[in-house]
Amino acid sequence: STFEYIRDYTDEITNIVDSMTPEKQSIVSRASSGNGFVNLFLTDIQDRNRSQMEIAEALSNEVRKATAARSFVQQQSTFGGRRGGMPVNYVLQAPSLEKLQEFIPTFMEEVNASPVFRMADVDLKFTKPETRIIIDRDKATLLGVSTRNIAQTLQYALSGQRMGYFYMNGKQYQILGEINRQQRNKPLDLKAIYVRNDNGHMISLDNLVTFEENVAPPKLYRYNRFISATVSSGLAPGYTIGDGIKEMDRIADKVLDDSFRTALSGESKEFSESSSSLLFAFALAIVLIILVLAAQFESFKDPFIVMTTVPLALVGGLIFMQIFGITMNIYSEIGLIMLIGLVAKNGILIVEFANQRQKEGLSKKEAVRSAAVQRMRPILMTSVSTILGLIPLMFATGEGAQGRIAMGTGVVGGMLISTILCLFVVPAIYEMFSTNQRQEEIIND
16 A cells, blocks of 8 residues: 555544544554554543553444554553554464465454454465566577576666766766666566567567566565464453464364464463463472471371362362453462462461371361361461452552452452361361371370
8 A cells, every 4th residue: 555545544543543532641643655553542540431441442343444444453462561462463384475375365264253353464465466577488598588688688677776877067976777667667568678689689578578467475474484474363352362372273273284383472472471381380389388398297198188278279269250250361370379378378277286186185086176176266367367458459440450450359269268168178188188196106106
C-alpha cells in the first residue's frame, strides 16, 4: 500500500480510538508505507471506570468494521519490559519457502475458525508482485548472445548503476544509467530492449527471454536457521496463553506434515519458559522441605505425613481461583508455591506434638488425637492471621491489581481449605503410617 493510503486509514483508526476512549491520556499515531500504528495511553485506573481489557475488547469490536485494511488491537506485554504484541506467537519452520506458501493458507483458515483465537495474522505475506525473466539459453547461444550480456544490459537499464563522474563549475556529479520510467512501467516494456550479439548486431530481448509473473513476500524470516513464518493472534475472552498454545499445537498436528517444525516466540515463549521454571521451583521447594523435615524428625515417614497438607492447599487454591474466575498465570503459580511453606507448618505442629505424646506413653491414636485438639488453637491463630493479611491482595485496586488478586486468591483459598482439612486428614494419615515411638523405644532399650 502507498503511504497516502496507509496515512488515511491510520487517521480513520485514530478517530475511532479518540471517539471511543474518554479514558485516554494521549494518542500517538505513526504511518509508513505498508503499515501504521496508533498508540493509546490511558489514565490511571483510579481515574477511569473501565479496565484496560474492557477498553481493548471494545476497540477490537469497532476496528474490525474498518475494512479498508487489516487492523487489530494489542496490549502491552506483561513480560519483557515495555514491548507490546499479540499474546500468542507461534513459529512455523519449513525446509523451503514453497512449503510455507502451500500450508500457511490452510493453517490460517483453521486458526481463524477456532473459537480460542481472535484477530490472527501471519508476518510472512505473499503480497509483493514480481516478474521473473527466464532466458532461453539455447536460442541465445544460437543468436550469439551470452547470458552475461543479457544480465548486464538489464542491470544498466533498470538499476540506475553509476557509470562515472563529470565535473561542472567545480562540482562533481554522478553519471547514472537508466531507461526513462515511461519506457519501463510495464513488464512487457523490457522486451523492447536490445542487446548486442557477438557479431555486433542488435537482438531484441523478445527473441531471448520469457516472463513469468508471480508474488513473493516483501521480507523473508528465519528462526533457528530455518525459513519461518510467525502466526500471531489475540485470545477470545475466557482463554489463556496456555490454551492458545495448546490450540496452536492441535492445529499444527492436524494441518502440517512431518517436514515442519514449530516453536514459540515473544510472549508465548516467555510464558512457556517461566512456567517451566516455576514447575522446577515447585518441585525443588517440596524436595527441600522434605529433606529439612527428615533431618528434624530423623525419619522419612513424618515428612511425607506433613506434606499431605500440600495437596489440600493446592486443591483449595484452585477451587477459589475457579470461583473467582482467576486464570492460572505466573502470579497465581507463585502464590501456590508460597502455599507449600505456609501450610506445611500446620502439619509440623500436629506431627511433632504427636511424637512427643507417644514418647510420654500414649498410643499413636491417643497421641495424634491429643495433638490435633491441643494444636488446633495455634494452627487457627497462625492461619487466620495469614489469611487476614492476604485478604487485601484479593481486593486489590490500582495498577497491577490483577496480578495481586491472582496471587492473593490462590493463597487465601489454599490456606482456608488446608487449615480446615488438615485437622482431620493429617491425624488419619499419621495413625496409619507413622512410626510407633513406644515400640521403637522398647526395641532401642
